[in-house]
Amino acid sequence: MSALSPHVMEEIKALPAKYPQPRSAVMPALDLAQEELGYLTPEAMSEVAVALQLDPGYVEGVATFYTLFHLEPVGKHRFYVCTNLSCTLRGAEEIVEHLRGAIGVREAGEVSGDGLFSYEEVECMGACEYAPMCRIDHRYHYDLTNQKIDQLVAERRSLTSGPASAPYPTPLPDGERDIPKPKRAPRKKKSG
């Protein structure tokens, strides 16, 4: 029994023709495989390799290089929380701590008991002006607060059939933003 369904395999086999050289199809193909299975199993990577006439070790080498390919099971909804400098300056560490409690996991990569959530701390996602921010279900969420995290979690818990995408396109009215104030006050100089 194969890991990937026949229609996905058909899609993968059609990919190489879209590029000047067939090898470029490897990442789009892994994307399709990951979309179906949630993460990339060794079997799935082998099947992608066979479909693209590449060495399985080569395909795995590509999959392990890039952050967005997962080789372990992940939650149905995966939070990617930026903890790079701009987000950390505006409280990303507190957001991650709150998120852990909200979805009930101890560390990054752990899947919540109900299988719905996991999280990962990632590097800059290019939305520094809205720090702290995260990405979940293919959408960015800006100016995060603990309340916004709770809301994102609650919305997904109440869904039975997959998340609804944000309305397209997401408006970005700079003037109407509610920018949360970082809480931390300057610390006093320690003596000695």
Add this chain to the structure above:
Amino acid sequence: MGGPVLTEWFATAGLHKLETYEKLGGYSALRKVVTSMTAQQVIDEVKISGLRGRGGADFPTAMKWSFVPKDHPGPKYIVVNADESEPGSAKDRYLMENSPHALVEGAAIASFAIGGHQAWIYIRGEYDLPYEMLREAIAEAHAKGYLGAHPFGTGHALDVRLYRGHGAYICGEETALLESLEGKRAQPRSRPPFPAIKGAWGQPTAVNNVETLSTVPWIIRNGGAEYATRGTEKAKGTRMVTVSGDVKKPGNYEIVIGVTYRHIIEELAGGYLPGRKLKVFWPGGSSAKVLPASMIDTSTDLDGLKALGTMGGSGGIIVMDDSHCVVKGAARLLRFYAHESCGKCTPCRVGGNWAVRTYDRILANEGSQLELGVLERVADGLQNGRCLCGLGDAAGWVIESTMRHFHDEYEDHCLRHTCNVGAVAAHA
């Protein structure tokens, strides 16, 4: 001084739709190019503008295009670097979300200028919304006959295609990006050959940044000379900056090159949070050497920044105030550079992790004079072109520049095991 260039039409709702974009004057540049100009005339117009690459390397755009051989018998490519991932920089996302057609039009014009037919936009995988907007924009342009086999009824076929990245900072380096586009692990190539001779899929290629190409239609519409009226004597035009961190109004702003960082941080971005003072800022993404508060009046002139040993880079201005610790900030950035090292060159692969372990010891109050010496040596080992690309250098710059300007904070941590955030004055 002239008005805005990139954000000229951003106040118009629905700019991402072709109908709106065209009503304002969009695609008139591409029409003009394919129906009445030669490739050389396009390059000359951009040369007059003085436009330089806005991805960080600051290389003259027209010169880059002119390096692509004219008599090459096979395909030639424009590759758009939309893999924006420099910490502190978000301006390409902002441009693509607001005006995807400007990039599509610019990429098509660039393809024409190098005598090519295909432009590939390599966009980072996390940019779902910009990807979807570009996909629709390209489809709209095809439906109108502005792209395709006969754009505007002419015979020079033009197409713009999308390729999604999958999370690797190193793809911002152009040869690593090309490797990734070819379906490989993204590791920089040794040069020569340069991409202009042997780039994507072994063919001559010019790699341009999103902002650079989004500027090109404006230059064609209004003339290179008009663009060159903005900016400083040598660094022409306007550019986008992203201000993030400890300011009242973080955001993306278009500036005329040459204004001061004080203007950007204190006026455009609204200044500092109540009761706080500026300590340090990164003038052009996390890879640009830091400038202490005392240098807030530095100009954004790209050549002036180079003379100071730093750079305008990708325009990401990260502001840190006196409530934050420079050592912790630098430690966080080193974790980033160590994580994103592709592993090809030893100094970067080993040095990054070495720095991270040293910072870990320092922040666990296990530091001493020894750690200060290690950081200095690692910073030196990472720099000075010992690697194929600039990632290692950038990591070294973070250590070196923060240690140079804030040595007392490092000493507090290493020698006295204290963190005196909030009371340490910045030293130039």
